[in-house]
Amino acid sequence: MKNTIVLFIGLLLLNCSIPDRTKEEARNNLSADDSINIFCTPDLYNLTARWASEFCNINPDVKIKVINVTESSVAENLNINRNLGFISGEYSAMHDESTWKVVVGRNVIVPIFNSKNPFVNEICQQGISPEELAQIFKNPEMKNWGTLLNNQKNVPINFYMIDDPSINSGMSKLLNVNQIMIDGIKAGDGKELISSVQNDIYSIGICKIANILDPSNQSILEGVKLLPIDRNGNGKIDYMEEIYDDLNVLSRGIWIGKYPRALSDNIYSVSTVKPTNRTEVKFLNWVLTDGQQFLNNYGYNDLVLNERLAKLNLLDDYEIGMTTLNNNYAISKEPLSFYIYLPIILTAILVMVIMVISGVQYIKDKKADVLDKASVPRLVFNEDFVKSPPGLYYDKTHTWAFMEKDGMVRIGIDDFLQHITGPLTRVRMKNPGEKIRKGKQILSIIQNGKQLNIYTPVSGTIKEQNKALDTNTSVINSSPYSEGWVYMIEPTNWLKEIQFFLMGNKYKEWLKSEFSRLKEFLTVSVKPETVGYAYVLQDGGELKDGILADLGPEVWEDFQTNFIDVSS
Numbered sequence: 001m002k003n004t005i006v007l008f009i010g011l012l013l014l015n016c017s018i019p020d021r022t023k024e025e026a027r028n029n030l031s032a033d034d035s036i037n038i039f040c041t042p043d044l045y046n047l048t049a050r051w052a053s054e055f056c057n058i059n060p061d062v063k064i065k066v067i068n069v070t071e072s073s074v075a076e077n078l079n080i081n082r083n084l085g086f087i088s089g090e091y092s093a094m095h096d097e098s099t100w101k102v103v104v105g106r107n108v109i110v111p112i113f114n115s116k117n118p119f120v121n122e123i124c125q126q127g128i129s130p131e132e133l134a135q136i137f138k139n140p141e142m143k144n145w146g147t148l149l150n151n152q153k154n155v156p157i158n159f160y161m162i163d164d165p166s167i168n169s170g171m172s173k174l175l176n177v178n179q180i181m182i183d184g185i186k187a188g189d190g191k192e193l194i195s196s197v198q199n200d201i202y203s204i205g206i207c208k209i210a211n212i213l214d215p216s217n218q219s220i221l222e223g224v225k226l227l228p229i230d231r232n233g234n235g236k237i238d239y240m241e242e243i244y245d246d247l248n249v250l251s252r253g254i255w256i257g258k259y260p261r262a263l264s265d266n267i268y269s270v271s272t273v274k275p276t277n278r279t280e281v282k283f284l285n286w287v288l289t290d291g292q293q294f295l296n297n298y299g300y301n302d303l304v305l306n307e308r309l310a311k312l313n314l315l316d317d318y319e320i321g322m323t324t325l326n327n328n329y330a331i332s333k334e335p336l337s338f339y340i341y342l343p344i345i346l347t348a349i350l351v352m353v354i355m356v357i358s359g360v361q362y363i364k365d366k367k368a369d370v371l372d373k374a375s376v377p378r379l380v381f382n383e384d385f386v387k388s389p390p391g392l393y394y395d396k397t398h399t400w401a402f403m404e405k406d407g408m409v410r411i412g413i414d415d416f417l418q419h420i421t422g423p424l425t426r427v428r429m430k431n432p433g434e435k436i437r438k439g440k441q442i443l444s445i446i447q448n449g450k451q452l453n454i455y456t457p458v459s460g461t462i463k464e465q466n467k468a469l470d471t472n473t474s475v476i477n478s479s480p481y482s483e484g485w486v487y488m489i490e491p492t493n494w495l496k497e498i499q500f501f502l503m504g505n506k507y508k509e510w511l512k513s514e515f516s517r518l519k520e521f522l523t524v525s526v527k528p529e530t531v532g533y534a535y536v537l538q539d540g541g542e543l544k545d546g547i548l549a550d551l552g553p554e555v556w557e558d559f560q561t562n563f564i565d566v567s568s
Contacts, residue, residue, distance in 0.1 A: 034279050035063040039074045040086040043166070044267065047105075047298040048086045051291050055283055062279055078272050084280055088166075089265030100274045102311050104287050105267040106301040108209040108254060109170040111227035112194075114201045120225070122149050124244075127230030127237040130260070134175040137182060145202065159184030160196045160205040166265065167206055173262035190299070198223035208299045213247065215296075220247060229260055232509060239566075240513045248304075252523070255307050257516035267300060288312055381543040383515055387415040388508060389481050393501035395457030396510070396567045397439070400481065401501065409458055409494065412485040413445065413476055416511060417454075420518070420559075421447055422549025424473045429465045429486065436460060436489070438497055443486055445476070447549065450556040452564060456489075458497055464488035517563065519543070525558045526551065 040048040045068040052064040069077065074085040088107055111133075117123065128148055136143045136157070146153040161167065161184040172179040187193035190211030197205040204227060214221045226244040228237050237244075243253030254264050275281050288311050292302040303311070388394065393401045398417040402410045418424070428444040428451075436442055442456035466485050468475060476484040491497075502510055522543075548556060 034061055035065075036277065036279050036283070037065045037067060037077075037083045038086065039067045039069050039077045039083060041071055041074060041088060042068055043088055044086045047267075047294065047300065050294050050298070051283075051287055054291065054294065055286055059282075062283075064279075064283070074270070078270065083271070084275065084284075085270045086267065087270055088267050099270055099272065101268040101270045102284070102288075103266045103303065103307075104269050104284075104311070105292070105295045105303065106254065107166055107265040107267060107299070108259075108301040109167050109263040110207060110209050110212065111229070112197055112205045112207065112212060112224045113227050114197055114203055115223055115225045116201050118201070119145055119149055119151070119153070122151065124225075124228060125237060126235055127228040127241065129230040129233040129235075130174050130176070131233055132230075134177050137175060137177055155202055158200055158203045160187050160193050160200075160203055161185070162187050162190060162193055162207055162211075164208075167208070170263045170265070171206060174260050194221060194224060209247070209250075209301050210296045210299045213296055218247065226250065231260060232513065238513075240517055251301060251304050252520075254301070255304055255519075255523075257512075257519060285312065381419055381545040381547065383508070383511060385419065385545070386511060387481070388504075388511075390504060392481065393457070393498065393503060394507040394510075395501055397455040397457055398564070398567070399454065399457045401457050403491075403494070404488075407490075408463060409460065409489045409491045410485050411457060411487050411489060413443075413454060413480055415480050416514065418477045418480050418484075419545055420547050421445060421452065422477075422546030423447065424476055427469050427473050427476070427486070429469070430462055432462050432464055434462050436462060438493070446473075450548075450553045452556060452560050454564070457501070458489055458491050459493045460489040460491040462487050463490050515543075518547075521559065521563050522547070525555055525562070 038048060038052065045066065049066045052066050056062050056064055067077075071087065074087055077083055078085050086104070111128075113120075113123065126149060132148050136147060143157050143159075144153070145151070145155045145157060148157070161182070163186055168179045168182050171182045175182070184206070185196070187196055187205075190207050193205050193207050194211060197203045198221075205224070212221050212224055212226075213219075220226065228241065228244040230237060231241060232238070240258060243250050243258050250259065253259050269284055269287070271280075275284065288303070288308050292308070295302045391402070394414060395401065398414045400412055400414050404410060424445050424447050426446040428446065430436070430442060436456045436459060438457065438459045439455050441453045443454040444451045445454060465487055468483065469486065476486075478484065548559060
């Protein structure tokens with residue numbers, strides 16, 4: 001400890017001896033630091049210019065030059081000068097893995113209809129699938145509500161659209177049709193479109209989310225409703241699709257993946273490397289906080305609060321010790337003035353240093369285990385990561401079933417669930433001879449005392465349990481569909497229960513909604529400001545493999561109640 005103190009004092013004394021030339025160079029660098037260039041694509045120029053203007057108004061000494069360039073020029077200029085850029089999701093040249101980027105807003109397209117439509121209840125209960133909408137555009141003679149709702153009501157639909165390339169492009173992607181087919185009655189702007197839909201009870205309008213926002217109360221304008229989209233095409237709006245009654249719920253649904261991706265383009269701030277320039281970092285922090293209020297003015301959608309916090313975490317390791325940010329995010333202009341007071345500061349520091357070193361060491365010892373775990377990189381967990389062998393039946397309890405040649409049914413846990421729990425340490429199984437009924441608890445999977453109860457996909461009698469799991473439980477993680485099987489069941493209601501299983505592409509499509517539901521659960525249960533949040537997301541917001549592994553029993557209990565139980 002004495003050596004540490006001596007070294008610390010020596011470094012402070014060395015700082016005292018910094019020559020005036022070095023200080024002057026630092027001041028010159030700081031001056032250059034307060035002048036930045038921002039390159040943006042034409043569609044974002046007005047928004048970016050407004051952001052820059054507002055930020056400079058509250059930071060008069062900062063100079064920001066906004067340069068309107070093509071997409072290829074954005075990439076070119078960033079590679080040369082490491083400046084900041086703003087691009088929208090439709091541009092792809094800057095979306096390679098080596099590019100640093102952070103989402104700062106969204107361009108959201110929404111279909112709407114008249115709230116007094118006589119079929120409003122059917123529309124809200126059934127929703128409209130992309131395939132049904134596509135049929136109408138491909139076959140104009142089918143452009144009626146009877147076709148959409150399958151209710152034999154031959155009432156024509158009037159489509160109103162704004163002549164906006166991004167809207168046409170988004171609808172074309174959603175419906176998987178040529179943009180030429182996306183046709184309707186043209187409205188001059190958002191206000192005109194909203195007025196047309198409000199005055200036509202059988203209409204559908206396609207616009208941006210900002211067009212339907214009532215600024216007085218941040219709700220949907222009177223007389224219009226969001227057209228619910230039946231993404232899985234099952235003829236009803238499922239629990240996971242119930243996001244269309246409230247703009248806040250919709251915004252959150254967009255973030256966690258419940259809304260069609262084709263209708264929501266991200267707005268990114270991009271750079272070749274993570275920004276370290278002081279002014280750039282402060283500007284991005286402001287864009288993700290106070291600057292969000294200007295997105296709606298230009299037809300874009302702001303980020304939800306939890307998402308903003310997650311994005312701010314991407315910038316939070318920037319060294320801000322030399323600058324002070326006031327409530328308006330203004331930047332202090334005398335970062336080197338502390339050298340004048342260094343002798344006085346040194347005296348105070350020497351008095352505290354021994355206490356501080358002892359305290360820091362204690363804290364380090366206590367947090368060592370947590371920090372070590374957090375520093376171990378984990379693989380990204382996404383839809384492409386989940387194995388789903390063909391020939392198996394999958395159940396919404398996250399179990400699988402396979403009928404053997406002798407009529408017995410082998411069951412186990414799916415790959416999705418074992419990736420969430422991480423390495424399992426024990427299982428608690430029922431005994432051979434016990435009778436089971438579909439949807440009832442059949443197994444408990446345990447990790448160091450934390451457990452989840454799993455429900456059976458089939459009814460019948462347990463004929464055999466996998467004894468290997470008693471001594472090697474982790475085989476469920478390594479081979480969930482082979483060596484990691486759990487029971488052999490003699491089924492009693494197989495032909496009826498098989499109708500509820502998923503196979504092949506249907507299972508993969510269902511998994512997409514499960515990933516959305518998982519992200520929603522994590523958003524609610526694991527707050528960004530908690531230590532546990534570090535175990536949930538990779539840099540860039542991707543889910544980590546083994547999400548629950550390092551989280552506490554209270555999160556496991558919450559996962560049981562709000563994720564597993566509601567699926568069974």
